[in-house]
Amino acid sequence: MLDPTILIFLSSGLFLGWSLGANDAANVFGTAVGSRMVRFTTATLICGAFVVLGAFVSGTGAAQTLGKLGAVNALGGSFMAALAAGLTVFWMTKFGLPVSTSQAIIGSIIGWNLFSDSxxxxxxxxxxxxxxxxxxxxxxVIAAFLYSATKLFVRKIGTGLIRMDGYTRLALILAGAFGAYSLGANNIANVMGVFVPVAPFPDIQFGQGFSISSAQQLFLVGGVAIAVGVFTYSRRVMMTVGSELMTLTPLAAWVAVMSHSIVLFLFASERLEQLLANLSLPTIPLVPVSSSQAVVGAVLGIGMLQGGREIQWPRVYEIVKGWVVTPLISCLICFVGLYFLQNVFQQTVHRESKYLLSASVLEKFQKEGIDAAGLSELSDSVFHSSAEVVRAIKEKVTLTSKQGLKVVEFSFQKSLVITPEKISSMDKKGLSRSQLVALKKLQGQTYNFPWQLGDALAVTSTEWEVRGGGLKNKLHDRKIKRKLAYLYRIFQRRER
Amino acid sequence: MNPLSLFFKKQYAVEEKIQRLLRYLEDMAHLYQGAYEAYLDGSSDDFAQRNEELNKIEKEMDDLGLQIQMTLMRESLMPDSRDDLLWFLTKLDKVPSSFKHSLGEIALEKPEIPEDFQVPLKKMLIHTHDAVKALAHATDSLFSDLRGVRQHVEEVGRQESEVDQVEYKLLKKIFQNEKFELARQYQLKGILRQLGAVTNLAEDVADAVLILSTKHST
Incomplete structure (x- = not known):
């Protein structure tokens, strides 16, 4: 049975999802509804359905980058991070400033990091x-290119006025559906990303072939919250959007939505990343990007192509100002909110973690290229926050940002025990035969640090190896790391 | 059945009405020419019958134009360029009215046309008919293939210029002929002006078609 307090904590994420739906749906369908090319009801139905689909099917890619930025490790912390972001978004809208949920949630995570000394x-x-x-x-750039190409195409095919109207409507609906899918896939990380490390739902298994992970369940719930925001509160925003920066023709509106959707998709698609990597092309970082930023960029691209005279520049400056202010306000609200939640409401906003610089950890540092020779003084020291351990090491040796992450990863102490019961009950769908055999060989073993399990598995089977370096390996390594993260969660020794 | 018709039912319905409107316009041009020639040939019964038929079609065209306007409003079709389209349809509506007025004036005044005016007047009627036909084609292109608009609009211009030249020659003839009384001179001038007005109007509407097509293809 799900603890009701979990639902209370999740409510802030749902609130953030709701505000995202209320505001960002306008980026997808605003111009179409505002120009009366698509009915509001049609727009909300399509938008709601595709947002949920995008969040559920492709939501995991961008969420991982947020996880790297700061893994909020207590439900209370996640609650405040989402609430601070939701309130910032809500207040910024009230003051008439354009909203960016991505920036708000990143500000919140930084706020949590500062508060918890992470x-x-x-x-x-x-x-x-x-x-x-x-x-x-x-x-x-995409919008300018697409606009020129579309105009050329329209001129070339010379479709009559009324039929063109029909084609534009259909194109707007399809682009809107694609945009809603991309919005769900990319921005669900903003809504539910902070809850992923503390996901309260157990994985659901449907027979042998299909299971819904805890993160997917979170994303589904978040997607529904976004859809509710679209249904209940997006009408006014939809009707006003589109004319704020410049008046768009239906064709230009389609180009804006399409460019926005392409950008969101580029920053959310793992499959595209894989394809680019396979072709040895540089990959695009999987990051939750702002839907508002994308649509503003697209409209400006079209405007600049037409000489820039129709663009409302004062509005553009206001929007850019909002992009700077949003994360700062969200960070501040989150920090202050966490203080109250912890000290007034006696809630756990971050879990105590232990970072131990044992001999094996120092040895691991050395292997990973961190100068461990200068760290002998710190041997067997225990630290209680990730920032503390990095600070202590930085006093002795020079660390790059990536090495800082490694320090946190390798010194983080969490006991794991590999039991046959857990192996038999775990979801084995993502594991190859060889990976499973390797895992079974480690039955009965215990580990003080999660990476030790990873290393032991890599020794037992090459299919567990994190290869490092190179674009193609990046994707392979990410898959292995994802599987390992699952194992670390499953085999964690419960504290009595 | 065209599978696209499922998606674009409303658009196809309006297009079909516009096609019907253009067929009426061409029919009217044909009837106008026939009625006028019948008058010139002295066949008053034929003239009356064609004139009556033309009035009937003009009424039907009026109703159809109104239906198209209502559909555009009701179905929220082309919201961004609906005003342009309504402006254009109002302009187009003036062409059948000009046919009606021109024949109406003849029916009312029953002017006596000089014998040597017969051939140039019939030439004017052919050019008028062709101008309106080209206008119908230009309008059809506006709703089916924008690439064809310019060619038809240029054709309207050519026909209008032909009509203008004949009209000017006849007007000179009227006012140089001392045998004509001033009243007759003005009556003939009025009749000629009404006939010339049809192509002037056709050219005016064709320009509107060109403006619309240029606006929507850039």
Missing amino acids: YTDISSLLKILSTWIICPLLAA
Whole structure:
């Protein structure tokens, strides 16, 4: 039976999902509904259905980058992070400033990191920050290209006025459905990403072939919350969007939605990443990007192509100002909120974690390229937060941001025990035969650090090896890491 | 059955009505030419019958135009360019009215047409008929294939210029002929002006077609 307090904590995520649906649906269908090309009811039905589908089917990719930025490890912390983001989004809307849920939730996570003294991986943060510039730029370039190509195509086929109206309507609906799917896939990480590390639902197994993971269940619930936001509160925003930056013709509206959807899809699709990697092309980071940023970039791209005279530049400046202010406000609200939740309401907002620099950990550091020779003084020291252990090591040796992450990963102490009961009850769907055999060989073993299980498995079977380096290996390694993370959760020794 | 018709039922219905409207327009041009020629040939019964038929079609065209306008409004078709389309349909509606007025004036005044005016007037009627036919084709292109619009619009312009030239020659003839009384001169001028007005209007509407097609293909 699900603990009711879990539902209370999850409510903030649902609130954030609701506000995202209320606001961001306008980015997908606003221009179509505002220009009366598509009926509001049609738009909400399609948007709701595809948001849920996108969140459920493709939601996991972008969520992992958020997880790297900061793994909020207590339900109370996740609650406050989502609430702070939701309130920021809500207030910014009230003050008439455009909303970006992505920026709000990233601000919240940083707030939680600061409050819990957790290590913030600067490289992941920079990766996300860079997308705040890349995303609108990319959307603008795609929109400008798509607009020119569409105009050429329309001129070439010379379709009559009324039939063109019908084609544009259908194109707007299809682009909207694609946009809603991409919105669900990419932005569900903003809504439910912070709950993933503390996901309260057990995996559901349907017979032998099909199971729904705990994260997928979270994303499904989040997707439904977004859909409810679309149904209940998006009408006004939809009717006003589209004319704020410049007036769009239905064709330009289609180009804007399509470009926005392509950008969101590019930043959320694991399959595309795999394809690019297989072709030895540079991959696009899987990061939750702002739907508003994408659509604003797309509209500006079309506007610039037409000479930029019709663009409402003061509105553009306001929007950019909002992009800077949103994460800062969200971070502040989250920090203050966590303080109250912990000290006034006596809730656990972060779990005590232990980081131990044992001899085996130092040896592992050395193997991974961290200069462990200078760390002998810290041998067997125990730290109680990830930022604390990184600070202590940084005083002795130089660490890059990535090495900082490794320090946190390898020194994090969590006891694991491999029992036959757990092996038989676990979901084996994602494991190969050889991987399963390797795991079974380790029955009865105990480990003090999760990475030790990973290393033991890699020794037993090459199919458990994290290869490192190279684009193709990046995808293989991510799969292995995902499987290992599952094993670390399953075989965790319960504290009595 | 075209599978696309399932998606674009409303659009196809409006297109079908517009096609019907254009067929009426071409029929009217044909009737107008026939009625006018019948008058010139002195066949008053034929003239009366064709004139009556033309009035009937003009009424049907009026109703159909109204239906199209109502459908565009009711079905929220082409919301961004509906005003343009309504403006265009109102303009197009003036062409059948000009046919009606031109024949109405003849029926009322029963002017005596000089013998040497017969051939040039019939030439004007052929050009008028062709101008309206080209206008119908241009309008058809606006709703089926924008690429064909310019060619038909240019054809309307050519026919209008032919009509203008004949009209000018006849007007000169009227006012240079001292045998004609001033009243007759003005009556003939009025009749000629009414006939010339049909192609002027056709050219005006054709320009609107070109503007619409240019606006929607750029």
